[in-house]
Amino acid sequence: MQNPYLPYPVRIDEIITETEDKSLKTFKFVFLNPDDEKKFAYSSGQFAELSIPGLGEIPIGIASSPAEKGFIKFTVFKTGKVTSYLHAMKEGEIMGVRGPLGHPFPWDMLKGKNIVIIGGGFAFTTLRSSIVSILDPANRSNFGDIHVVYGARTPGMLLYKEELQGWAARDDIHMNITVDGTDDPNWKYLKGFVPTITEEKAPPGSDDTYAIVCGPPIMIKFTQPVLDKLGYSHDNILMSLENRMKCGIGICGRCNIGKDFVCKDGPVFTLSQLNQMPKEY
Amino acid sequence: MTLIKIDKKSLDQGIEKAKAAYRVFGPVKQKTDHDFKLLDKSELPDFNFQNTRLSPKAIIYPQSQIMFEYSLDETSEDCRIMKEVENVASPMAVVGVRPCDALSFPIVRRNFDSPEYQDTYWIKAYEATTFVGLACNSACATCFCTSAGTGPFGEEGLDILLVADGNNFFVKELTEKGAAFIKAAGWSGDADANAASKIDELKKTAEATITAAVETDKLREKTILELYDASFWEEEAFSCINCGTCTYVCPTCWCFDVQDETFGKSGIRMRNWDSCMFPLFTHHASGHNPRDVKYQRVRQRFMHKLKYYVDKYDNGIQCVGCGRCIRLCPVNIDIRRICNKMNSFDAAKAACEAVAS
Numbered sequence: 001m002q003n004p005y006l007p008y009p010v011r012i013d014e015i016i017t018e019t020e021d022k023s024l025k026t027f028k029f030v031f032l033n034p035d036d037e038k039k040f041a042y043s044s045g046q047f048a049e050l051s052i053p054g055l056g057e058i059p060i061g062i063a064s065s066p067a068e069k070g071f072i073k074f075t076v077f078k079t080g081k082v083t084s085y086l087h088a089m090k091e092g093e094i095m096g097v098r099g100p101l102g103h104p105f106p107w108d109m110l111k112g113k114n115i116v117i118i119g120g121g122f123a124f125t126t127l128r129s130s131i132v133s134i135l136d137p138a139n140r141s142n143f144g145d146i147h148v149v150y151g152a153r154t155p156g157m158l159l160y161k162e163e164l165q166g167w168a169a170r171d172d173i174h175m176n177i178t179v180d181g182t183d184d185p186n187w188k189y190l191k192g193f194v195p196t197i198t199e200e201k202a203p204p205g206s207d208d209t210y211a212i213v214c215g216p217p218i219m220i221k222f223t224q225p226v227l228d229k230l231g232y233s234h235d236n237i238l239m240s241l242e243n244r245m246k247c248g249i250g251i252c253g254r255c256n257i258g259k260d261f262v263c264k265d266g267p268v269f270t271l272s273q274l275n276q277m278p279k280e281y
Numbered sequence: 282m283t284l285i286k287i288d289k290k291s292l293d294q295g296i297e298k299a300k301a302a303y304r305v306f307g308p309v310k311q312k313t314d315h316d317f318k319l320l321d322k323s324e325l326p327d328f329n330f331q332n333t334r335l336s337p338k339a340i341i342y343p344q345s346q347i348m349f350e351y352s353l354d355e356t357s358e359d360c361r362i363m364k365e366v367e368n369v370a371s372p373m374a375v376v377g378v379r380p381c382d383a384l385s386f387p388i389v390r391r392n393f394d395s396p397e398y399q400d401t402y403w404i405k406a407y408e409a410t411t412f413v414g415l416a417c418n419s420a421c422a423t424c425f426c427t428s429a430g431t432g433p434f435g436e437e438g439l440d441i442l443l444v445a446d447g448n449n450f451f452v453k454e455l456t457e458k459g460a461a462f463i464k465a466a467g468w469s470g471d472a473d474a475n476a477a478s479k480i481d482e483l484k485k486t487a488e489a490t491i492t493a494a495v496e497t498d499k500l501r502e503k504t505i506l507e508l509y510d511a512s513f514w515e516e517e518a519f520s521c522i523n524c525g526t527c528t529y530v531c532p533t534c535w536c537f538d539v540q541d542e543t544f545g546k547s548g549i550r551m552r553n554w555d556s557c558m559f560p561l562f563t564h565h566a567s568g569h570n571p572r573d574v575k576y577q578r579v580r581q582r583f584m585h586k587l588k589y590y591v592d593k594y595d596n597g598i599q600c601v602g603c604g605r606c607i608r609l610c611p612v613n614i615d616i617r618r619i620c621n622k623m624n625s626f627d628a629a630k631a632a633c634e635a636v637a638s
Contacts, residue, residue: 003401005348005539005550009362032362053351053361053550054543058566080566094361243571244563246539249398253536254555254562256581257571258505259589264397278509280563280571280581 004249007051007096008036013071015091020156024122025087026063026075029097040100042066043107044129045240045268048099049248050074050086058082059245059263062100063125065132067139072097075125075159101248102267105130105212105238113210114144116202118223120151120194120215124159126240127214131167140172144209147202151178151194151219155187176201195222198230205232212238224271237271241281257281283454283463286472292443292450293325295466296376302465303374303411306340308333317375326377328445331421332603336382336532337375338389341406348402349550353543363550368402370409374462377415380435380442381426381601385532386412387438388601391594392535402552411458414439418483420490423604425617428494430597433487434480444480451480495620497598500591507628508588509580512635517619518579520612525556527606527614528582533599536562557581583619 010029018024027050031037042048042062049057058080064073078087089095105126115134119127127150134143148167152158158177168175168189178190178197190197194215203209211232213223220239227237243255243262250264258277260266269277287295299305300322307326308315314334315327349363386407393403417424417433426432436442440459444451452468454460500508528534538555542548555562558578564570572578590599600616607615 001399001401001404003365004398006365007363051363053363054353054541054548056541057539083566096361096363242565244565246537250395251392251398251400251535251537252539252552252555253392253557253585256585256589258509258584259593276504276506278506280577 005098005247007049007057007098008040009033009094010072010097012089012091012093012095015089018075018159019122020154023078024075024159025078026073026159027086028064028071028073029095030071032094037070040072040097042072042100043104044133045104045126046100046102047126047248047267048072048074048097048101049245050076050082051096051098052082052085052089053096055082055085057098057246057248058086059101059242059248061126061129061240061267063128065129065136067133067136075122075128077122098248102263103265105240105268107133110210111142112144113208114146114203114206116147116149116198116209116211118149118194118198118202118211118213118215120219121153121157122159123214123216123240124150127212128160128163130212131173135167135170135173145174145203146172147174147176149176149178149194149198149201151180151192151197153180155179155182155184174201193222194219195226198223199226202227202230205230205236207233207236210236210238212240214240234271234275238268239271239274240267241269242267243281283452283460284472284476285452285454285463285468285470286449286476287452287468287470288449291468295468296320296325297323299374299462299466303372303462305374305376306337307376317377328377328415331417331419332379332382332605334605335530336385336603336605337378338382338385338532340373340375341386341410342389342403342535344554345551346402346553347549347551348539350547351541351550352547354546366549368405370405372409372411373406374411374413376413377443378412378439379417379603380414380431380433380437380439381424381429381603382532383412383414383438384431384435384601385438388533388597388599389535391596411440411462412438413441413443413459413462416442416444416483416487418445418487420487420492421604421608423493423607424491424602425493425495425604426602427488427491428497429600429602431601432484433491434484444483446479446483451476453480493604493617495598495600495602495617496624497587497591497620499624500587500598501595503588503623503626503628505584505588505592508623508626509584511623511626511628512631513622513626514580515576517614517622518576521558521575521579521614522612523558523560523575523578524611525558526609526611528556528558529554530605530609532601532603532605533586538562557585579614583616583623586616587620587623
């Protein structure tokens, strides 16, 4: 019997400070035992528990893509006890990762479909994973048109800036990078809130078009009516939720929304499903 | 199936004998109440009780349990690597489990032993344990087991059922685990021909002492949101002080927290019973709390037991009718009243009444 609470030991291979306020850092981990990387077979949209002995565990979306081999990446916002400690850790240090956990975005169902990826703030991590997976040369032909709307408060608060620039230069993905406001004369992308840009740039809804939406509650609140207006069915809107978690495998009892656990039954739900569930998130 | 009749003396001798092969737990009076404890050599269970103050869940699922250990010593090769603690469950037997508490184990098992994930700690302890039940010949005023999926002579979750008849005991073997315990205890001697009818008579007498009931037949057909949005939650939760006694004493409450404790350069990762009554249970690091207000937490407890569990497993309610939460609640919140309220709740009618008022 495999102990589902035992983390895999990993080494912090690289730490990248993502945002100008230093509140977000990306941690690249390498498994100490190469076999563990094989066991950690994941898909974009899943999460893992980052485990620091003496402090505890935190559920964080996986920011790397299964198309990237040899490491896994997580982008972490400094907010509580464990994340603050993690932000002070150094490359080369050892910690644990437990997962992959939860359900990914429904990639089988998304095969052959157009996808609009809408993200705001630091909720762009599993979306980064998804974009890298979709753009993988072995995988790109499995999808139709790909649109991305990604916004942050300022240019300095965007995650993965170099990659964003690279994707914006490609012709097989429609990037709409936006900021709430900036006085930077060199800013060459969009200005405006995510819901507004979505209304202007996203394709109309259809049976073959799916929206994946991840962001702060305020962004989701104002994006949903836009998607309704564009004709997106609630079955075609996918969202990823967060709740306080401990076990990550549907046993410890705290992250439930109605009968479903965000950790085990989610974190990905369609808006149709969420409409039938209590708003306990 | 073997049915044996023994007297009190052979019961006691058998339990003592079984200690050679099992760690035997039984109800023992401690100060004012009976509770389960590991029986010392020549210590016997005391069957002169209605039910124990706490359920026997802690025998399988300790209130605090060490899961892992770690070193923070930088000179150690295993620094910051979680290590499993030894988890070898030696055979245990719990003697004197009431049928309501016995049913709690199969109910809780659905949580700890799912097709996707197996909780190694719970499962190993559960599989190593033989449950020797004791039928209830009379009920407490707060017992409602007969409408919660079992009864005073219920057998589900048990390996052996003991039925007291005066100074004698019928020993009913229910499983192979039970047969092994009977062998270890050395109990033998076939019951006489009218034993079955005697047990039946005692059972009927016992069932007649149960005066309380819950109605659960309509819980499944209502939607989660109908019950979640029902108008009675704030009123029902008004007197609750969120003390968590109900979840602590409940045989089917299983929620836990995970905490690390460091002592110098080494430490342990442990899990501890937790409670949905506490605000911190769902408190996000951001400060947001989806169940911030008291009534939301009270609603969660009842919805989990009487609706979410019912929908998820299609196997009855997550309650065995032991009545502990009713007896021990300091403000008299009664799961029977709330269950009946939920079962009879008519969302359409409630909406009309809300408009009319």
